Amino acid sequence: xxxxxxxxxxxRGRPGRGSGSSNPSAAARNLVGGAARKEPSSIKPKPxxxxxxxxxxxxxxxxxxxxxxxxxxxxxxxxxxxxxxAKEVFGDSWEPRLAExxxxxxxxxxxxxxxxxxxxDQEVTERFFLAAIRPIARKWFRVEVRGAENxxxxxxxxxxxxHSGTVPMDGMMTAVSIHDHTGRHLRPLGxxxxxxxxxxxxxxxxxxxxxxxxxxxxxxxxxGELVGVxxxxxxxxxxxxxxxxxxxxxxxxGFVSAAMRTGVPIIPCSVVGAxxxxxxxxxxxxxxxLLGVPYIPITPLFPLLGPLGLVPLPSKWLIEFGEPIRTDSxxxxxxxxxxxxxxxxxxxxxxxxxxxxxxxxxxRSVFS
Amino acid sequence: MGRVVLVTGVSRDLxxxxxxxxxxxxxxxxxVGVDVVPPRGxxxxxxxxxxxxxxxxxxxxxAGEDVDTxxxxxxxxxxxxxxxxxSMKEFxxxxxxxxxxxxxxxxxxxxxxxxxxxxxxxxCSRDPAMFIEDMAPVRMPKSGFAKxxxxxxxxxxxxxxxxxxxxVTMLRTAxxxxxxxxxxxxxxxxxxxxxxxxxxxxxxxxxxxxxxxxVLRHATTAGVHGTFNIAGDGxxxxxxxxxxxxxxxxxxxxxxxxxxxxxxxxxxxxxxSPEQMAFxxxxxxxxxxxxxxVLGFEPDYTTAAAFEDFGRSMGPGLVSxxxxxxxxxxxxxxxxxxxG
Numbered sequence: 001x002x003x004x005x006x007x008x009x010x011x012r013g014r015p016g017r018g019s020g021s022s023n024p025s026a027a028a029r030n031l032v033g034g035a036a037r038k039e040p041s042s043i044k045p046k047p048x049x050x051x052x053x054x055x056x057x058x059x060x061x062x063x064x065x066x067x068x069x070x071x072x073x074x075x076x077x078x079x080x081x082x083x084x085x086a087k088e089v090f091g092d093s094w095e096p097r098l099a100e101x102x103x104x105x106x107x108x109x110x111x112x113x114x115x116x117x118x119x120x121d122q123e124v125t126e127r128f129f130l131a132a133i134r135p136i137a138r139k140w141f142r143v144e145v146r147g148a149e150n151x152x153x154x155x156x157x158x159x160x161x162x163h164s165g166t167v168p169m170d171g172m173m174t175a176v177s178i179h180d181h182t183g184r185h186l187r188p189l190g191x192x193x194x195x196x197x198x199x200x201x202x203x204x205x206x207x208x209x210x211x212x213x214x215x216x217x218x219x220x221x222x223x224g225e226l227v228g229v230x231x232x233x234x235x236x237x238x239x240x241x242x243x244x245x246x247x248x249x250x251x252x253x254g255f256v257s258a259a260m261r262t263g264v265p266i267i268p269c270s271v272v273g274a275x276x277x278x279x280x281x282x283x284x285x286x287x288x289x290l291l292g293v294p295y296i297p298i299t300p301l302f303p304l305l306g307p308l309g310l311v312p313l314p315s316k317w318l319i320e321f322g323e324p325i326r327t328d329s330x331x332x333x334x335x336x337x338x339x340x341x342x343x344x345x346x347x348x349x350x351x352x353x354x355x356x357x358x359x360x361x362x363x364r365s366v367f368s
Numbered sequence: 369m370g371r372v373v374l375v376t377g378v379s380r381d382l383x384x385x386x387x388x389x390x391x392x393x394x395x396x397x398x399x400v401g402v403d404v405v406p407p408r409g410x411x412x413x414x415x416x417x418x419x420x421x422x423x424x425x426x427x428x429x430x431a432g433e434d435v436d437t438x439x440x441x442x443x444x445x446x447x448x449x450x451x452x453x454x455s456m457k458e459f460x461x462x463x464x465x466x467x468x469x470x471x472x473x474x475x476x477x478x479x480x481x482x483x484x485x486x487x488x489x490x491x492c493s494r495d496p497a498m499f500i501e502d503m504a505p506v507r508m509p510k511s512g513f514a515k516x517x518x519x520x521x522x523x524x525x526x527x528x529x530x531x532x533x534x535x536v537t538m539l540r541t542a543x544x545x546x547x548x549x550x551x552x553x554x555x556x557x558x559x560x561x562x563x564x565x566x567x568x569x570x571x572x573x574x575x576x577x578x579x580x581x582x583v584l585r586h587a588t589t590a591g592v593h594g595t596f597n598i599a600g601d602g603x604x605x606x607x608x609x610x611x612x613x614x615x616x617x618x619x620x621x622x623x624x625x626x627x628x629x630x631x632x633x634x635x636x637x638x639x640x641s642p643e644q645m646a647f648x649x650x651x652x653x654x655x656x657x658x659x660x661x662v663l664g665f666e667p668d669y670t671t672a673a674a675f676e677d678f679g680r681s682m683g684p685g686l687v688s689x690x691x692x693x694x695x696x697x698x699x700x701x702x703x704x705x706x707x708g
Contacts, residue, residue, distance in 0.1 A: 111611030198567025
């Protein structure tokens with residue numbers, strides 16, 4: 001290790017943040033104290049004697065010029081610092097955990113992982129997507145889950161949920177709640193638009209989503225996956241705040257016929273709280289048509305506050321999974337009977353609507 | 369008496385190798401190879417007849433040689449060798465029409481095997497995850513090889529209706545990769561820096577070249593009627609495939625892709641046709657259960673294994689797995705050594 005070449009890091013001893021500018025940053029000027037702020041030129045590199053009075057001040061601490069380039073520190077110290085930092089982050093058993101993280105990084109870099117036929121990448125979903133969403137679900141929205149025992153622990157099932165919130169945050173929260181309670185991955189069915197958009201479509205496929213069409217839904221269900229569907233679609237997610245918690249039309253009931261053909265249970269899921277995260281008070285239909293998207297949302301904070309307006313309001317969330325509605329008792333050909341399909345669709349819709357009203361009664365206020 | 373097999377397109381690499389392979393099959397008596405240019409290298413037991421399938425002369429070949437099995441594999445995916453898109457289309461579509469017309473006039477014909485491609489399904493954002501053989505493309509291919517394939521399949525279906533006594537096997541093969549394959553797809557993966565479409569990651573399936581030859585041989589001798597998707601097991605994402613090769617990528621925003629593609633085409637680095645770019649954007653998956661259950665064929669290579677074999681033939685890239693593993697070992701060793 002002793003003969004390793006050391007590459008100096010940082011600002012090469014000059015003040016500032018390594019941006020190349022010789023002017024010190026505002027934070028650096030504050031460190032130096034009042035006198036220096038009046039005459040910033042005094043902290044520019046110059047002969048040592050001029051610096052002496054500054055160094056005497058107790059408030060000055062470390063000035064920017066005191067920082068030595070990395071060349072002065074032996075590599076052993078770097079490693080020591082690194083291992084103690086690793087101990088801080090990973091705890092006492094840092095070594096195996098660090099090795100694990102390195103192995104994960106290597107697997108990702110060399111493509112040594114597997115995806116299923118829909119493009120679902122379990123590793124990236126568990127280690128990155130769910131890990132990023134989990135704190136939001138727990139700390140920001142304080143999601144409370146009821147009826148998780150209604151989700152079958154194995155075999156195909158179709159979770160049908162209401163849709164709201166301008167941005168499909170409810171889908172992600174439902175997915176993370178299901179994973180934390182049952183260990184299963186929810187496989188969402190997404191609209192066409194999701195897969196047309198760059199980045200969004202890619203992430204959706206990696207996260208386990210696939211296109212909402214009968215072929216894919218039946219294929220997933222017959223393979224024993226837990227499939228999630230939001231039949232209201234854009235009508236639900238982009239509805240104005242004044243119509244909150246009023247379920248929209250449930251499409252053509254395609255999800256019911258998919259469940260009937262595969263004989264899997266339908267689990268109604270009611271999400272309360274998502275309506276308030278981005279209250280939709282307006283829309284720009286002409287711009288939306290121009291961009292080819294279903295709506296351009298205007299919320300009380302967006303676009304008024306710019307990017308800050310993208311922070312969702314911290315409403316309190318309740319997610320309730322209802323009792324499974326069995327579809328395996330219907331005889332063959334039931335899926336092609338429109339009247340029966342409409343009846344079951346209405347039954348699911350009514351269940352979710354009634355549960356929404358009950359949950360709203362239980363919630364003390366929007367934010368608690 | 370054994371079979372007499374006529375193979376079209378034997379002067380191309382895969383056609384020639386298939387003709388030699390099928391000639392070794394015990395149930396096959398004779399193999400006749402036709403193409404417009406003489407094949408390079410030794411053709412073994414294959415009898416080569418220089419004939420253009422766009423010309424009615426092919427009728428005489430089929431009748432004169434007592435052919436009972438025709439394997440049509442001269443549908444070209446690149447205009448490269450056939451000189452321009454116009455002649456490629458003429459060769460693919462008119463050639464197939466003439467060949468099928470000749471087949472219809474041949475009373476002794478028993479089997480027809482056509483090598484088609486999964487490009488008939490097209491590629492778009494509204495595709496189902498896995499195509500089965502009965503599904504129609506969501507968006508019809510409008511140009512290029514994909515459109516040729518759609519038209520060729522249409523003529524083959526027409527032929528199957530008119531000659532119900534002939535067993536017609538149509539093989540829709542996924543992108544073939546292997547050390548010897550030279551196709552738009554392998555050219556693409558041989559680029560030193562691989563351009564991708566920013567924000568999209570295509571799902572891909574590959575078929576190893578030996579599996580392609582094997583499935584054609586199996587279809588020739590088994591004589592199962594129908595259309596079959598042929599692909600290795602499993603799916604690779606484009607990003608994953610590129611990482612396995614250890615090559616750097618160059619993501620290009622979707623709006624700039626078509627102009628970039630024509631630039632690449634002009635410098636002849638690789639062939640970026642519109643349908644290939646759609647494939648690299650959205651990808652495609654095909655269901656192969658009918659290949660297993662009805663055709664009775666099981667590929668030796670999975671998608672990942674086929675691609676690995678192809679990657680081995682190219683040598684490691686800039687960020688090869690070995691280098692990454694070496695760096696990992698170095699970092700872990702340095703930290704572990706410091707502690708111990």
